[in-house]
Amino acid sequence: MLSELFINNIAVIERASIDLEPGFTVLTGETGAGKSMIIDAIHAVLGERTSKELVRTGEASASVSAMFTGLSEDALEILDSLSVPREEDGSLLVQRDIKLEGRSACKLNGVPATVSMLKAIAPRLLGIHGQHESYELLSPELHMTYIDSFGRLENLLEKYQAGYKRLRELQRQLRELDTDENEKSRRMDLLRYQIEEIEAANINPGEREALTQSRDIARNGERISSAVEMVKALLAGDEERGGILSDVSIAAGELERMSGYMSQLEEPVQKLREAGFLLEDVDAVLQGISVDFDPAALDEIESRLDLLYRLGLKYGESEEQMLRYLEGCQEELHKIEFSDEEKERLSVEYEQEKQKTIALAKELSQKRHTAAERFTKQVKSELAFLNMPGVEFVTQIERVPLTPTGCDKLQFLVSANKGEPPKPLSKIASGGELSRIMLAVKTVLSGRDKIDTLIFDEVDVGVSGAAANRIGEKLRQVSENRQVLCITHLAQIAAMADHHLRISKRVEKGRTYTQVEPLDLEGRKQELARIIGGDEITKLQLDMAEEMLKRT
Known part of the structure; x- marks a missing residue:
């Protein structure tokens, strides 16, 4: 549930810290007091698009923080998938900063996050339903999700979608094999040429790097040999004078004799001995180095590097990429050479998968019809309770070719007046009617969806009297197993709440300030x-x- 909401510099709200309780909470206040700003602030932490105009005049930035407690296991698993650390108490702190200049920022439990991450977790935290949000009822593609949720058909739908995905993949593979013989022959000739060219080169991973080093040595053989011989002479010396090795040994011996009189010389002696050992190692390595300049060998290296360069332009920059290209060509050639056999095998698999998928689609459709019948009956009952007894609510299901959601086209139809045939909601319902229909739908789904907090924004628009009482009773009923927040202008609804927050404004020194206080x-x-x-x-x-x- 949403337990705390902190708003800073959002429009007329300079600063507001709101503590929220379980059950049914109403928010009331005069028009323009800032109720819509609270909804905008909540939208922001849910990852919705925000405007810099939300930032309070004269301020450089605004921020919203929301603390959610008692997260469901589904919500926690989503946080895990987003690499957001879990808190020991199972809570989640969502923060969003909106800046006039520079980039805005988001955080989940103190970890930097993106807006898409907020959107990923939002459906498991909170749902907002107002005149704007109720318009999701006008989208028939969402109606099926309600029926699937009500009928607990998610697992069956997932199983069907896996089969449908495999079916489409088999179709794609069969289309690739279904080419004319001339095109097939041309492709095979090209593949054989590429395979022969790469295989003839006998490419080895790391070869180009080794050849480049060998070429550099061959090109600079004389200079390298001269430098090596000079250093060897410096180390070993000649007939006229001793070399570095001899000088270091003499120096170490001289200091060693003096160290008996002065202990501070022991360390320099040790370091000179170590230097002598290292220089002997260098000398031993240099003695084993011999650089021969062979023009023929250089030509061979240059020719090989040129071949690898030309092949690299066609098949990949590195030897590994060229070898992977070769493997791909070999696999494709094998498939084409045995395409008839492969096509026959895929066709058999396709037919088998098709029958399984059709069977799953029919099972899904049958269960949707059953669920839709119960759902429609319950929604009608709720609408009658909400003082809309004359409204005819129908769930229309039509059979269609297989789609990612099955073999059904589903939408809700409504008739607001007796004698009128049911029509799509977009052609019938007003804003107030949509809000009540959404409340009825959410009441029916209340035991199925996994959202802990529902917010109803002015769901009472266009109603009064007995209808208002019924809406209040229904909101209180929905709040029995989740947190419900409602912005209302009706006393009948406000009176039924467990908790009441008043939103008021004052003008001070020419500036408007909004405050939220529990009553x-x-x-x-x-x-x-x-x-x-x-x-x-x-x-x-x-x-x-x-x-x-x-x-x-």
């Missing part, structure tokens, strides 16, 4: 009275507010 019983009476009658609160309105609170 006690007396505060709730005052706020309900204001909603009922306006700013001039009377005793009668207070009595009505008190009576409403007692009834709930």
